Amino acid sequence: MYRLILKMAWKNSFLRPARTLLVILMIAVSMSMMLGLQGLYDGMLKNMIEKNKRSDSGDISLYAKEYRIEKDLKYRIKDADAIKAEIEKVQGVKGVILRIKADGLISTARKSSFASIYGIDLDEEEHFGKFSEFLKEGENNLKKRGAIIGLELAKTLKVRIGSKLVFSTQDSSGEINSIALRIRGIVQTTNISLDNNALFVDIKHVHKFLGTTSDEVTQIAVMGEGTQIYDTLKTNYPNLDVKSFLELQPMIQQMQDMMVIFNSITFFIVMSVVFIGILGVMYVSILDRIREFGIVLGIGMQYKYIRLQIFMEAIFVGLLGYLGGAILGTVLLIYLRDYGLDLSSFSDALEMWGYEAVITGTIKVSYFTSTFWAIIAASCLSILIPLRKIKKLNPIEVIKAEK
Amino acid sequence: MFDFALKNIFFYRGRSITTFILTFISTMLFVVFISWQDGSHKSMLENSLKVYTGAIEVYHKGYRDVGGNEYLIRDVKAITDRLSNIEGIEDFAARYETYGLLSSKEYSAASMIAGIEPEKEKVLSSIALALREGEFLNEGSGNCLYMGSELVQKLKLELGEEVSFVGGASDDSFAADIFKLCGTFKTGSFEFDSSASFVSRSYFDELMYADNKASYITIKVKDLDDVDRVNRDIIKALDDEDLESLTWKTLMKSMVEAMEVDNVFGYISLSLFLVVIFFVIMIYGFINVSSRIKEFGVLRCIGLRKANIFLLLVYEILILSTLAVAFAGPIATSICYYYSINPVVIEGIAEMYKDYGIVSDEIPFDFNLFTVSWNIGVIYLLNFLSVIYPYFYINSFRPIEATRHV
Numbered sequence A: 001m002y003r004l005i006l007k008m009a010w011k012n013s014f015l016r017p018a019r020t021l022l023v024i025l026m027i028a029v030s031m032s033m034m035l036g037l038q039g040l041y042d043g044m045l046k047n048m049i050e051k052n053k054r055s056d057s058g059d060i061s062l063y064a065k066e067y068r069i070e071k072d073l074k075y076r077i078k079d080a081d082a083i084k085a086e087i088e089k090v091q092g093v094k095g096v097i098l099r100i101k102a103d104g105l106i107s108t109a110r111k112s113s114f115a116s117i118y119g120i121d122l123d124e125e126e127h128f129g130k131f132s133e134f135l136k137e138g139e140n141n142l143k144k145r146g147a148i149i150g151l152e153l154a155k156t157l158k159v160r161i162g163s164k165l166v167f168s169t170q171d172s173s174g175e176i177n178s179i180a181l182r183i184r185g186i187v188q189t190t191n192i193s194l195d196n197n198a199l200f201v202d203i204k205h206v207h208k209f210l211g212t213t214s215d216e217v218t219q220i221a222v223m224g225e226g227t228q229i230y231d232t233l234k235t236n237y238p239n240l241d242v243k244s245f246l247e248l249q250p251m252i253q254q255m256q257d258m259m260v261i262f263n264s265i266t267f268f269i270v271m272s273v274v275f276i277g278i279l280g281v282m283y284v285s286i287l288d289r290i291r292e293f294g295i296v297l298g299i300g301m302q303y304k305y306i307r308l309q310i311f312m313e314a315i316f317v318g319l320l321g322y323l324g325g326a327i328l329g330t331v332l333l334i335y336l337r338d339y340g341l342d343l344s345s346f347s348d349a350l351e352m353w354g355y356e357a358v359i360t361g362t363i364k365v366s367y368f369t370s371t372f373w374a375i376i377a378a379s380c381l382s383i384l385i386p387l388r389k390i391k392k393l394n395p396i397e398v399i400k401a402e403k
Numbered sequence B: 001m002f003d004f005a006l007k008n009i010f011f012y013r014g015r016s017i018t019t020f021i022l023t024f025i026s027t028m029l030f031v032v033f034i035s036w037q038d039g040s041h042k043s044m045l046e047n048s049l050k051v052y053t054g055a056i057e058v059y060h061k062g063y064r065d066v067g068g069n070e071y072l073i074r075d076v077k078a079i080t081d082r083l084s085n086i087e088g089i090e091d092f093a094a095r096y097e098t099y100g101l102l103s104s105k106e107y108s109a110a111s112m113i114a115g116i117e118p119e120k121e122k123v124l125s126s127i128a129l130a131l132r133e134g135e136f137l138n139e140g141s142g143n144c145l146y147m148g149s150e151l152v153q154k155l156k157l158e159l160g161e162e163v164s165f166v167g168g169a170s171d172d173s174f175a176a177d178i179f180k181l182c183g184t185f186k187t188g189s190f191e192f193d194s195s196a197s198f199v200s201r202s203y204f205d206e207l208m209y210a211d212n213k214a215s216y217i218t219i220k221v222k223d224l225d226d227v228d229r230v231n232r233d234i235i236k237a238l239d240d241e242d243l244e245s246l247t248w249k250t251l252m253k254s255m256v257e258a259m260e261v262d263n264v265f266g267y268i269s270l271s272l273f274l275v276v277i278f279f280v281i282m283i284y285g286f287i288n289v290s291s292r293i294k295e296f297g298v299l300r301c302i303g304l305r306k307a308n309i310f311l312l313l314v315y316e317i318l319i320l321s322t323l324a325v326a327f328a329g330p331i332a333t334s335i336c337y338y339y340s341i342n343p344v345v346i347e348g349i350a351e352m353y354k355d356y357g358i359v360s361d362e363i364p365f366d367f368n369l370f371t372v373s374w375n376i377g378v379i380y381l382l383n384f385l386s387v388i389y390p391y392f393y394i395n396s397f398r399p400i401e402a403t404r405h406v
Helices: A002-013 A017-057 A080-088 A122-129 A151-157 A192-197 A203-210 A227-236 A250-288 A290-298 A303-338 A344-352 A365-382 A384-391 A395-400 B002-011 B013-051 B076-083 B118-124 B149-155 B201-208 B224-238 B253-290 B293-301 B306-341 B369-385 B388-395 B399-403
Strands: A060-064 A095-107 A112-120 A135-138 A146-150 A164-170 A176-187 A198-202 A219-223 A240-244 B056-060 B089-103 B108-116 B131-134 B144-148 B162-168 B174-185 B196-200 B216-221 B243-247
Touching: A002 A303, A017 A060, A017 A122, A017 A192, A017 A219, A017 A250, A017 A303, A017 A365, A017 B253, A060 A227, A080 A095, A080 A219, A095 A122, A095 A203, A095 B089, A095 B108, A112 A122, A112 A151, A112 A164, A112 A192, A112 A203, A112 B089, A112 B108, A122 A219, A146 A151, A146 A192, A151 A176, A151 A192, A164 B108, A176 A198, A176 A203, A192 A198, A198 A203, A227 A240, A250 A290, A250 A303, A250 A365, A250 A384, A250 B013, A250 B253, A290 A303, A290 A384, A290 A395, A303 A365, A303 A384, A344 B253, A365 A384, B002 B013, B002 B306, B013 B253, B013 B306, B013 B369, B056 B224, B076 B089, B076 B216, B076 B224, B089 B118, B089 B149, B089 B174, B089 B201, B108 B118, B108 B149, B108 B201, B118 B216, B144 B149, B149 B174, B174 B201, B196 B201, B216 B224, B224 B243, B253 B293, B253 B306, B253 B369, B253 B388, B293 B306, B293 B399, B306 B369, B306 B388
Parallel strands: A112 A198, A146 A176, B108 B196, B144 B174
Antiparallel strands: A060 A219, A060 A240, A095 A112, A095 A164, A095 A219, A135 A176, A146 A198, A164 A176, B056 B216, B056 B243, B089 B108, B089 B162, B089 B216, B131 B174, B144 B196, B162 B174
16 A cells, blocks of 8 residues: 555656656755855865964963963963973873964065064974965975965065065063064965964074073964863963863854854755745645545545655655755765865955965765755645645545536 | 736735745845845945045055055155145045054064154044044144054053154164154054054154155045046046056955955855745746646637737736835835944954954945845846746647647
């Protein structure tokens, strides 16, 4: 019996093939567009978060108390090497890095701007966040007073590889000090503050320049996910300012929240409209066959079997639409992941805002599962009104009625 | 045909109501969304222009791209004399900008220091209005410094305290002086407030050896929409290949591009809704048409041409769309108008997005009847497109065949 119902449902789904195909096309096109959009927006944010972590804060960063408010070298972490060694032993920690930073004035022969000098160990940065992947031009080399400069800062100063510049700031004793450097590389980290202001120099040179000792730093960045590491560091270092990535970047937290809200609203609106589309087709499809249903009820077929048949028809149409959407969506998402959306003509703006000129998407299984359940739900809900109509049928009247 | 279409609309109520509701929703969504998007962009631009950047700025060629003292404007007076005669200019002033290190007793910070004409800046920018403490500059302010509030905080300064300055003069010599903090300002633009300081030009020119020299001349126009015309007149009046006159569209290229990108993403998101709605309207139109094949067959048999059938479908969608737009249009326009006067306020958004140049928590909508009209035009177009497939579907039947259709 059930086999027969399934067979009838399948055949009836294509009783009016043009109509059914239109619904399938509607579901497929809207679903694939929705998947593409979600993947693109999530990809933008994911890319931004990942690069921010790799280039700057890691998952957790430690600062001396007051440093983040005062931004003064006076508030630096002492015994950084010992702390680093301790943190490396914490379970789940994948990498720890030390940095020292000072704000100042950077000048070429022709231009000046505000900048921040970052003392880094290039080998450790490579291990921590694959620093070399940020390189846009030049080489990953800080030897012989070499410096790597943020892309936007390089644009502001109109400097190129090999350009000389002078960075001036107040050292740890409060004196104004300057250091001459040569550009060896230009990086784009998509972290706005680094791209706009950063000048990366070997940490040993920076210590010498700022008059600090080798185990004094302004930031200890830790890579390693999980709240356990955060809790451990908070407990172990009560005298330091321990901050998670999202505490340091509230804007990204808000962006994430907004993205979830935006995606949910989009999802709800699109699925509501899809529901209206399926409802219309199912309703008309049932009205077209009202005499047929009257006859089968008249010859003794139970209502539950008719309900099952209609239910299966809606599911078939929904599933076919879903399949089409999943295939189209996957193709679109793979394209966006591998090739991205090329917005090179707006590269200035995107780079200024911390995005890359080619925006790549991401693929999550949840896109497909949530859409699957939404389409199944929309398909099932769409038959409720038509089913009420059949339930109220008087078989004899319907059979007698003119079509 | 029109009466016939009207009759059909009342007869096929289900389809009519659905098409009406969907067209209503899409019109509302489209008009309000575009108004909000354009409004937020316009507000960002206007805020940026109000703060410091001029609608037009005149530079010596090379100053922006190469920089350096050899690209300073050398004869400011000759240029300003010519600018005085150009129609559409509200006011102008020469600015001399340099970067240097400012130091308080304990702290130092890099700053952009600009020599300005205080009285003119009151008209040209909002830095005087942004006064927070102390007083704004005047011609006789001498060594008074007017400093951004974030920079004041960085240097831990109090009003009346001294600040030392070290930088380079216009002849590449070393320049140093002691300024006195006379006033602080807060424009809301984080970057600007944490990096800019101002001194009266009469004093600064002497220090920088910059008499009759300027980094650029900033110009305010009477009507921002007229900026391109005024700029052409300026270029003509200056008639100097060494000078360039640039409008805000070039000066703020990154911001303009950023808004274009934002528009691209906005339209992509919106297109998703419109495509889905288009499909549903088309499906309902198709269902309606496919249930009337017999009727169309009869109409063709009694002499109606294909064009008449097409006209009938167009009339039907025209009436339904016009009805929906007639309801949605005024409501959406009123919403846009209301929020253009009473902007939506999202507390904390300026603080959160300060790195992106957002200076206000207010997001005003843009009220522009032309934009509303083309938005409605797009909805009409989509609705008309939705009858094309049903029309071809009907025509795939021969009249006799259609009359027998079950």
